[in-house]
Amino acid sequence: MMREHGQARGIEGAIVQRGDADYEAVRAGMVWNGLKPERFPEVIVRAASERDVPEAIGLARSRGLRIAVRAGGHSWCGSSLRSDGMLIDLSRLRRFDIDVASATATVQPAVTGSELAPELAARGLAFPTGHCGSVAVGGYLLSGGLGWNSGALGPACRSVYEIEAVTADGEVVRCNEDENPDLFWAARGAGPGFFAVVTSFRLRLHRHPGAIMSTTYAFPLADIEKVANWAAGTANELEPTVELSLVLSTAAPHMTKERPRPKVIVVAATAFAESSEQAAQSLGPLQNCPFADRALFREADEPVSLDALYDASTDVWPAQHRYAADTLWSQADLGTLLYKLGDAVASAPSDKSLVLAPVSPASHDQDLLRDMAFSVLGDSYVVPYAIWDDPAEDGINIRWLREAMSAVEPLGTGHYIAEADLTASPARAERSFTTSDWQRLQTLRARYDPEGVFHSYLTP
Template identity: 75%
Template sequence: MSDHEGAGESEAEECLMPERVPAQGTEGIDGTDGTDGRIEGQIVQRGDAGYESVRASMVWNALKPQRFPDVIVRASSERDVPRAIGLARSRGLRIAVRAGGHSWFGSSVRDGGLLLDLSRLRRLDIHRDSATATVQPAVTGGELMSALAQRGLAFPAGHCPSVGLGGYLLSGGLGWNSGALGPACSSVVEIEAVTANGEVLRCDKERNADLFWAARGAGPGFFAIVTSFRLALYPLPQSLMTTTYAFPLADVERVTDWVTETADELDPTVESALVLSTAAPHMTTQSPRPRVVVAGATAFADSAEEAADALAPLQACPFAERALFSQLDEPTSFEALHDNSAAVWPPEHRYAVDTLWSQEDFTTLLTKLSDTIAECPSDKSLVLAPIPPVSSDEELLSNMAFSVLGRSYVAPFAVWDDPAEDDLNIRWLREAMSAVEPLGTGHYIAEADLTAAPTRAERSFTPQDWQRLQALRARYDPEGVFHSYLTPD
């Protein structure tokens, strides 16, 4: 595929180029796929001296899964993708795919088979005339946003800037300003995908439309390999502004009632959320820092006046005097938002995460979860509840495997750094989920704990969409070349 075809492509600006690495064969596997040439990238086989360091690097989480692929292929370019498929087929190996490695439970790291690492597919072309970008899967959201901001453009990239776009977009993508722009996958207008038989396909609403539909939300069980995404872009908001309150955790019921009622008055360009957590250092002088419920909102606007007007309903908090911390109408930037997210989800930490959609109201869910956060073993853990979780615009939710499975959404995050506390923190996550799971209607495939129950993946889609995904898997991957969704050991 040429990244410069179509209207306006002569104005494309190349921002990133993929890394080149020397080919490296291993004993017993010579890197030949049996069809059209030698793999240019690195091949690492289990038992090689460098295998474990490469395997561990496949997951951003410091908590590494105890699963071991037979072979890891680190693609040098998109040319290596069909070759790696050919290699796997010739050896009878199932394939899992990794782009940025931010799957909390390492969905791409499987026992046996071939792990195809796309982390060197990092090309980014911005087409100003058509307001689109062509990105390869390992470009991060932070890199995309930075390049776009220099050109007055934006995209609903993920809140954590180091997340690779490949897994983020395939899973739906709940990112910045998604209330106005929808899940990120709704802005995917074309993909290039390599199928189980090595065929390279262009997919959009007209061409290979079923595969295009599945790529917009199927997540880690997608049954092809996307080597590039074509994205619709949007004007860069000229003014970003935040309002933040932190209240004692005991106030969770009244705070949640107020925020959910006020959210109905907010424009879709205001992204609001509740967080149950330990108070950040700047919020209090108490020691130890107390557990709190934080109400935050960010306006994405064209002027400071417009941003302040959008946040105005949050000025009238009827119990503002109870706040341990408050900061109203604070100007910010995407860079600052990304810095804040990086502080919440720092590298070199251990993570366990799950998600829940529900038809219950947020007050019911967060009241139950407040009891668990009060007993949380790590002061870095939190419960996130975006209100509302995503756009209510049906047009922005159409023609995609991603679907909204409830009116409320919560995501507990266990975050810690001591390996000796792994069992303690994972048990906390499971107990937090057990407090609300009877009220659940499903999960979000991007961050669901697929190791918790064999039904996690299926319950991340409507029954109709799940059946359609299974039928399309049978059509595009009848021999089971690609691993399906991760399940408990």
Template identity: 70%
Template sequence: MREHRQAGSVEGTIVRRGDDGYEELRAAMVWNGLKPDRFPEVIVRAASARDVPAAVRLARSLGLRIAVRSAGHSWCGSPVRSDGMLLDLSGLRRYAIDPASATAFVEPAVTGRELAPALAEAGLAFPTGHCGTVALGGYLLGGGLGWNSGALGPACHSVEEIEAVTADGGTVRCNERENADLFWAARGAGPGFFAVVTGFRLRLHPAPGALAATMYAFPLADVEAACQWAGDVSHELEPTVELALTLATAAPFATDATPRPKVVTVSATAFAADEEHAAEALRPLGNCPFADGALQHRAPGPTSVAALDETADGLWPPRLRYAADTLWSDAEFTALLSRLGDAMREAPSDRSRVLAPFAPASHDGDLLRDMAFSVLGETYAVPYAIWDDPSGDEANLRWLREAMASVEPLGTGHYIAEADLTADPARAERSFRANDWDRLQGLRARYDPEGVFHTFLAA
């Protein structure tokens, strides 16, 4: 039976395994069409932040470990755990912007698509996720590699304070002066964080006056040349230009060929004060020595956050089946992507892709100070297996694992927010510097000695 009554002062909905509607709700807890084969004993959908301490007390009384969900965009479904409570925060969607102090208070289920336009009206910005439907809660806890992170740092750098409910059900404020250890962990611990964040205080930035973008698509056979050229150009670009390589199947509108060819795409987005500066920021990309060989080229031109969101919607449509993994590396992109290019040729789905952004987060020490998140390599790549037919699950998951195996020897770590944490028990540990991992374990023992909160999948 689905319960709307109070249980331990919970005002939201409580659904137990076996109740009517449980399976439908469990499936809805993950945005991915590929659902994990894991079954919480209880799902609590918080009606407000007031429900969170009550839910923690309820879990303790039932002897259940807690996993937390903001919007369910975890590729591997981290919040969905067996034998515990899934605490769903998707109803916590309030936000308030203070233009005078250039700060905002946001609850965890607020999405980038909701926040960014409201900030823009006030002449402000925040490095929200590249996919506008991603909620800020999990995104910020994982570090947050979003728009303009090369200049602004990971999004968690711009978190000034959090409100959190700890394992004893108490509510605390955390910043660099109060509960500083817990604040440090909240900026990067990801799904292994040992408390529930009910609100974030964000430091905002001046909104760019103009955005501009450009793109080249070349045959996949040219991957090494494209990597070399893009690498050379990257040294000429300002930190406010996002440069990325993508290995994928050509979009349907880009070619009449059947089957559609595999391509390597070089794309760039500039964030600037005005259109003139945006165009100037992209100027180094206008001198590609083998531009005549491009299968598609979009000349530098104005764009917008709304247009970027629309593009992301096309790349990551709902209801498809997804699996992803991440790799930091100190190898050059040429070595990294030549191996992943070989894997792309064998991808069983023409929806799958590999994304390799240059400098997805600044290496500036000031932008990485006092946080669990850390940049673990000079280069970074994310292979995505994307398909629609459940009968293709085995083949596509095997492809992802084999693609990752081909580059693992070049790896120096993983990005916790998008890593495949089901792959092996050491993957979570390899997402942090050794001393940061040890500090996280010590803080977990201090703040959650009874293990009220789930730790990382497979860890």
């Protein structure tokens, strides 16, 4: 619907107010998760273009409403859905332009990985998009972006070299290493607490790999500790272009004929290389598993496309389901962390729930982690996901997630802001950054948004 409300006359997009007939349908659509938070913005502005953003900020200021921003709505805890304020919905800002000659792209915030990646591939180019194809680049890049091939390319925000943003006073600014460098630093990792609205990202693109290949093992869940320790040790022999993850889950249907399907620990490696020969060579260290005969499933050096990787992610994180997730960085070894989480997975109330442990979730190359708010806070990283589809089971599944986290949290050194359960503790946001980065973010917030026009981080 479209309404005019005084200062709203300059807004081309729809303005939906609490109490309107279509409010609840629009509000629910602001979150991809089937589990909808009980938080209710007073006004939702569905921007038709970047021109609507300064107008929406002006409207919010005139009404004394604090602002939250949404691009794709993939935040598990629904960070953008806040009560008693305005939500600026950017989901209609979906344009992108690829410049092959300069290997750059200009991308609006609601463009998804599954839209961008094939267009890049057709031109021999790539970008470390999110692992789920439906994730929009806006929130993903603002939170750092742990995506495909990030071991070699660094977090996705490393490949952002300029943004266009609208500040709390409605000014449109360009930010890069030379212009507004402090705001640019914050935009690369501040996540849902960022104190401006990014309407455009300028991306540095990379060569598309000539071959993508995967190796996968599935072992009984009882083998957690030795499998995790072997995989973590083997990771040191792998090229940065090999993305290695461990997953504690119910075995996928193609992995076993057993019914019911058993719980397993999966070792999954994906190599991004110039050729099939090079990809197979880079996966070579994984062939030397001393207990390969224990594997319930094994598939080595399997050619795979990015489309197939996205399809696999959709199978693991299907739409129309209910989700709760949390993250933990730690200095403890993966074997210790996953051993503590094994019992939780074995007793999960939903057989869709899992624990993901990327072995190198950002990069060991510190040069790829400089000059950004995104913080790597440990050598190990785990993400438990509660996944279910029955609203009657909300309580038991959320409780499962909290209990799983409590088993490992004493070993934690922080959280990843993109997927942290910010509703679990007031300290979650602060613990997602180094002390110095957190202090710098607070200083910059005070400078760029002294009146508190934008919501800060979600809290319980």
